[in-house]
Amino acid sequence: MSEEPAPRRRQARGERRITQLLQAAASVFCRTGYSAASTNAIAREAQVSPGTLYQYFPNKEAIAVELGGRLLQQMRETHGLAFDAANLDLPLPELVDAVLEPVIDFNCRNPAFLALMHGSGDIPGRIAEEHDAVHASMLGRIADVIGKFVPSLPADDRGRVADMTLGIVKAGLDLVLAAPEGPAREATVAELKKAVVRYLAPLLEPDPDAPARLTTTPSS
Structure with a gap:
């Protein structure tokens, strides 16, 4: 058997580094x-x-761009799992569990995602733009789910509810990551899911005798 070509071995070593x-x-x-x-x-x-590092990356920004790009691709794949079409037919508590579980798992396995994307305002512009696109896609998917449950809800209201839902999830993720692994983290995850369900339930599981429309402005 012939030996593996040297360029391929170097490429494998380079990828490991x-x-x-x-x-x-x-x-x-x-x-x-x-x-x-x-x-x-x-x-x-x-x-x-440092010399070895500079063989692969010229500066900190290049490292952040590569790391952020890989994490964002994983996040896109996670969103695909979370918003699988089969999940959308579930009752609200099961739907929230099915959507949030892969998202929470991703962030627990990759705490650098929140640290890099939300920790400062000076992350490289390319990564910030890609993150904004992923964020907009997530909001769109949440709004679509809300529209499926309440088709009569105006688009602006769907967007507002989606924005608030994602805000609750982001705040909850900070608490989840701050909790020690084990029972404390599991309890925090359960509270986050409960918070999302309680926020959405009055809208997505309305009283059958009440109009299926969100009131966003006080009556005159």
């Missing part, structure tokens, strides 16, 4: 935030020299 550096960057971003992070700190975390 990039993965090592990105994992180190994720740890540093979680610990210090993007703004305070440095390439020297990332190199120390990866247990390599």
